[in-house]
Amino acid sequence: MTCGRCGTGITAQEKSKNISDGSIRTYVYYSCTRHKDHHCTNPYLREDYLIIQLEEIINDLEINQLGARHIIDREIERHNKLRSSVLGIKDDKKVKEKEVDIRMYAKYLLKEGTIYEKRELLEQLRNKIMLNDKKICIG
């Protein structure tokens, strides 16, 4: 991901915020590294808002098929193990890797996955993504 204003790379930073009820929430922010333009004013984007925007453009994104397939295979294996060892379901109902559509799975992960799964998926995107004014677009 690159900065839409100065073209530098975007970096992720974790920051903690005090909530009114006394608890602390940690957010991840994506912002310009300002390596090229030290005064770049491109505002940061919170990770949860980034993910919402990615859900909207996922159909236009190019996903690294091999990398994404690896994530899916691992997840299906986990699913099948749960079915057979915990639920006692026989093998003939096993989900096969090839039945899972990569894009469908990517959409599912962006909605239902843990933050780690979402980040893992982000690493499999091939497109150059630009961040400008809290909005992302495909570069």
Ligand SMILES: [Zn+2]
């Ligand atoms: Zn910048």
